Amino acid sequence: MMDGMIRALGMMSGTSLDGVDAALIETDGVRIGGFGRAGYRGYGGNEAAVLHDALGRWPGDPGVAEAADLSVAAHAALAADFPEAELIGYHGQTLAHDPGGRGTHQAGSGAALAHRTGRRVVWDFRTEDVRQGGQGAPLAPFFHWACADWAVRAGRMEPAPVVFLNLGGVGNLTWVDPLAEGPEQGCLAFDTGPANAPINDMMRARGLGARDEGGALAAAGQADGDIVAEFLTHPYFTRQPPKSLDRDAFAGLAQAVARLTPEDAAATLVAALAGSVAAGFDFLPSPPARLLVCGGGRHNAAIMAALSAHLGCPVEPVEAVGLDGDMLEAQAFGWLAVRVLRGLPTSGPMTTDAPGPVSGGRISAPRN
Numbered sequence: 001m002m003d004g005m006i007r008a009l010g011m012m013s014g015t016s017l018d019g020v021d022a023a024l025i026e027t028d029g030v031r032i033g034g035f036g037r038a039g040y041r042g043y044g045g046n047e048a049a050v051l052h053d054a055l056g057r058w059p060g061d062p063g064v065a066e067a068a069d070l071s072v073a074a075h076a077a078l079a080a081d082f083p084e085a086e087l088i089g090y091h092g093q094t095l096a097h098d099p100g101g102r103g104t105h106q107a108g109s110g111a112a113l114a115h116r117t118g119r120r121v122v123w124d125f126r127t128e129d130v131r132q133g134g135q136g137a138p139l140a141p142f143f144h145w146a147c148a149d150w151a152v153r154a155g156r157m158e159p160a161p162v163v164f165l166n167l168g169g170v171g172n173l174t175w176v177d178p179l180a181e182g183p184e185q186g187c188l189a190f191d192t193g194p195a196n197a198p199i200n201d202m203m204r205a206r207g208l209g210a211r212d213e214g215g216a217l218a219a220a221g222q223a224d225g226d227i228v229a230e231f232l233t234h235p236y237f238t239r240q241p242p243k244s245l246d247r248d249a250f251a252g253l254a255q256a257v258a259r260l261t262p263e264d265a266a267a268t269l270v271a272a273l274a275g276s277v278a279a280g281f282d283f284l285p286s287p288p289a290r291l292l293v294c295g296g297g298r299h300n301a302a303i304m305a306a307l308s309a310h311l312g313c314p315v316e317p318v319e320a321v322g323l324d325g326d327m328l329e330a331q332a333f334g335w336l337a338v339r340v341l342r343g344l345p346t347s348g349p350m351t352t353d354a355p356g357p358v359s360g361g362r363i364s365a366p367r368n
Contacts (some may be wrong), residue, residue: 005026005027005028005033005034006026006028006086006087006145006238006338007024007025007026007027007036007084007085007086007087007220007276007319007335007343008024008025008026008027008087008088008089008331008334008338009024009085009087009088009089009334009337010021010022010025010078010085010089010329010330010333010334010335010337011024011025011078011088011089011090011091011329011330011333012073012091012329012330012332012333013074013075013091013092013093014094014168014169014295014298014329015044015069015094015168015169015170015247016168016169016197016200016296017052017169017194017199017200017207018042018048018072018210018211018296019040019041019042019043019044020040020043020074020078020247020329021038021039021040021326021327022038022039022040022041022042022075022078022079022081022082022330023035023036023037023038023039023324023330023331024036024037024038024084024085024334025086025249025334025335025363026147026344027116027334027336028075028338029338029339029342029344030071030182030339030344031146031149032146032147032148032149032150032335033148034078034308034367035093035324035331036084037082037262037326038324038326038330039078039081039082039202039213040078040326041074041077041078043074046072046263047070049211050063050066050067051067051070051071051093053067054066054067054095054097054107054167054287055095055096055248056096056248056314057095057096057099058095058096058102058105058127064095065204066096067107067110067320068092068107068108068129068164069095070092071092071097071107071108071114072108072109072113073116074111075090075108075290075356076117079113079116079117079119079231080343085119086119086120086195087119087120087121087334087337087341087345088113088117088120088121088122088337089121089123089125089333089334089335089336089338090104090108090110090113090121090122090123090333091123091125091333092107092108092110092124093104093107093121094106094107094247095109096106096246097136097244097245097246097247098136099130099135099136099137099244100219101132101244103124103127103130103136103196104127104130104135104136104137105151106123106124106125106126106253107170107300107336107367108123108232109123110123110124110254110362110364111364113304113364114364114365114367115366115367117131117366118366119366120341120363120364120365120366121363121364122246122337122340122361122362122364123342123362123364124360124361124362125139125194125333125340125359125360126139126360127166127360128358128360128361129346129347129352129354129358129360130333130358132354132355132356132358133353133354133355134347134352134354134355134358135242135243135244135352135353135354136193136244136352137172137244137245137352138166138174138189138190138244138351138352139166139251139332139333139336139346139347139351139352140164140166140172140174140176140189140193140328140329140332141164141176141183141187141188141344141347141351142183142184142187142336142345142347142348142351143183143187143188143328143331143332143336144176144189144332145165145174145178145180145182145183145187145235146183146335147318147323147328148162148164148176148178149162149178149229151168151178151321151322151323152178152179152221154322156321156322157178157321158313159178159179159288160179160288160289161175161176161285161288161289162175162176162178162209162285162288162289162290162291162292163175163176163281163284163288163290163291163292163313163327164176164264164292164305164318165192165198165291165293166292166293166294166295166328167195167273167293167294167295167296167297167298167300167303167328168192168195168196168197168295168296168297168329169194169197169200169247169271170191170194170197170245170246170247171190171191171192171193171194171195171198171205171276171297171301172190172193172276173189173190173191173192173277173280174187175187175188175284175285175288177285177347181346182281183218183348184251184345184348184350186359187343187350187351188241188242188245188283188284188285188351188354189241189242189351190221190241190242190243190280190283190349191243191244191245192277192279192280193236193237193245193272193273193276193277193279193280194245194249194250194253194272194273194276195273195295195297196211196295196296196297196366197238197247197248197255198250198253198257198265198269199211199218199269199270199300200210201254202254202257202262202265202266202267202269203217203262203266203279206262208262211296211298212266213307214299214301215266215270215300215301215302215303216302217262217263217266217305218266218267218269218270218300218302219267219301219302220263221231221260221261221262221263221264221266222263222264222266222267223239223267223270223271224256224257224260224264224265224268225265225271226267227253227256227257227268227272228271228272228275230254230277231250231252231253231256231272231275231276232272232276232279234250236249237279237280237281240283240312241283241353242349242350242351242353243353245354253269253272256268256310257269259353260277260328263272266302266332267302270300270302270306271306272311273297273303273306274306274307275305275310276316276344277307277310277311277324278310278311281311286310287313288313289313290313290314290315290316290318291307291311291313291314291315291316292317292318292323293316293317293325293350294317294318294319294325294326294328294329295299295325295326295328296326298317298318298325299332304317313360324343331347337361339359340359340360340361340363341363344359345357345358345359346358346359346360346361347360
């Protein structure tokens with residue numbers, strides 16, 4: 001490892017509720033020294049159902065304790081495959097996110113995970129940002145700056161502004177200037193709108209599986225332009241960033257496509273996704289040289305084609321610059337864990353709308 005580098009294991013279970021990602025990263029909390037092994041543990045049908053039933057709930061509500069225990073157990077099982085990790089960054093399972101009201105709720109105790117794994121765990125990354133008046137999301141943007149910095153230093157990317165688009169349950173965008181002094185100065189980030197969650201929910205509700213594999217269903221359908229146009233009139237799309245969304249903030253979209261065939265419903269949800277990203281481009285400080293897509297959505301050819309049709313720049317998976325789009329969010333929480341350990345900011349005014357730089361997160365050591 002490079003001097004000052006820590007080998008951290010980042011772990012992430014997103015709002016798509018498919019499983020846990022884990023990835024090793026070597027970092028000093030500013031620059032990336034290198035990337036390591038990665039792993040995945042899928043949720044079984046019963047496990048996914050427990051988590052899905054707890055969505056929208058808060059501590060003390062029915063089903064939350066079960067979801068929290070399941071999250072810790074699943075993460076501990078996967079962490080056992082990475083004995084070389086010196087530190088674990090544990091995001092927990094987001095069940096509810098209401099930064100203007102009740103706050104943010106990620107189920108799962110980092111203290112319990114530290115006890116189960118015998119290693120220090122950094123967790124509860126969002127609460128402090130919300131407490132200080134921020135949106136608490138998205139939290140990957142500072143890491144996106146580190147990724148762009150790494151790619152430029154490795155000669156894999158030109159030193160020009162670039163956009164990272166993460167397509168998980170919700171879409172979030174980061175505009176990055178890799179030549180900025182640091183992430184506090186070189187990022188603008190915000191949630192763009194619903195991404196995979198409404199597509200996955202529609203597939204599950206109709207008994208068609210967990211997702212639209214490769215976008216085949218959407219490619220066979222025709223988008224309903226009226227539904228997409230109505231969706232894009234939502235006031236969220238004209239609100240100045242930074243801004244963030246709850247997984248179910250656009251429940252009306254799911255209701256609107258319920259009357260359509262599965263093919264047309266999938267095509268309409270893809271068109272809504274692309275339209276929301278295009279609306280977000282209106283707020284960027286300068287046009288990006290390229291759009292780099294990470295998260296599960298980049299495997300959906302219909303989504304990638306729709307983005308290319310809507311945006312005035314090349315649309316590529318992050319693998320085009322040597323990054324791992326399946327593990328970027330997990331890597332982010334390993335990198336953020338080291339930042340928390342060293343007291344560095346994890347968010348700020350241009351990413352979560354916090355009033356100033358925020359160093360969030362809690363650190364739990366294993367009990368003797």
